[in-house]
Amino acid sequence: MYLVTSEEMRAIDRDAIERIGIPAIALMENAGRAVAEEAIRMAESAPAGAMKRWLVLAGKGNNGGDGVVAARHLAEAGYDVAIVYAVDPAGFAGEAAVQRDIAALLGLPAAVYGGAAGGGAGAKAEAGSEAIDWRRFDGVIDALLGTGSRGAPQGPYAALIREANESGLPIVAVDVPSGLDADTGETRD
Template sequence: MKRDDVRRVDQIAIEDYGMLGLVLMENAGRGAAERIAALCQESPGGAAHPVCILCGPGNNGGDGYVIARHLELLGFSVHILSLVPLERLTGDASVNASIAAKAGLPLQVATSAEDLDRWITDDETVVDCLLGTGATGAPRGLYGDAVKLANKRRGLRVAIDLPTGLDCDTGIPSQPTFRADLTVTFVAEKEGFTKADAKPWLGTVRVVGIGVPQALLNDFAVA
């Protein structure tokens, strides 16, 4: 599935089928949380793994707030690290950040590389919800710093929809690119995942549905 197809699926589900973006995000986040929980439970330490969720400004970050809520419900110790002030969030991402804050989930806003170094620690599972399929080019500023630090840590790394820094369509990695042990991607594998350059960054790929009707999936040749 290409970048433009990803956008169209969401648009058609919302505009033509009357589905709410919040419902799609909830389905995506819950499914991703279940995949992350399974990965952690299969590794030493099981559900005792603490989880750090890195959240960016868009819907990929919004997925992260949903994931955090569901991982907490599954018994995990979770903390959220946002790279953008919450008041700058909009739409469904803003709604889910507000829910997470009201629910008392540990939530910090990083404003410097020093914040990232202090709050992304060894031996925890790091979940990349920084930049989604719409992003192009290398992650810059704090986003690049966060990817570099996460790649140096010893714990498991999970990318949501695709690793930050990896181009959705070409599969070409940037410098830096998040190196995932598991990539949880929504609706279908992305076009770039088939490219040889992408393979070292993806880890195991698992597809999670977001609840859109099969008739819509058929239009995009998704089984």
């Protein structure tokens, strides 16, 4: 395993896309699948049936897109999955918007944190909109903020990070735990 700074990670991604020619959507697919595989490894090492329900917390950027891919792969593997978007996913762009649309077409339960359901009639009850019933889940995928985030998390991001940490549930983070500085490892409050 290599540890890289956030700038080095951006350079690695840029090189893969521009020089090698790997489409950004393929990088996102691979990242999301790897996250799902880690969640499945955790679930398989837990007592039978103990980690069947996963909550994916998705931010608006590529990190959120990776999380939506992970949700799809978990659902395809037979896990119960719900997505909570930190912000209205209608504002997503690029590859993250493509993944949002795929998840919606597949009928993955989704809701917007603190707002209206965003993808399925049962999303509000399953994932929550005003408040998440964390007891309904066995594990969390943290796909809120990635290596490109700067400064302390604000608004729904800060609230979701706090609630996830207080839930006591196991958390699998995409790239880096949200709220952690990717360069220093310090918590950004």
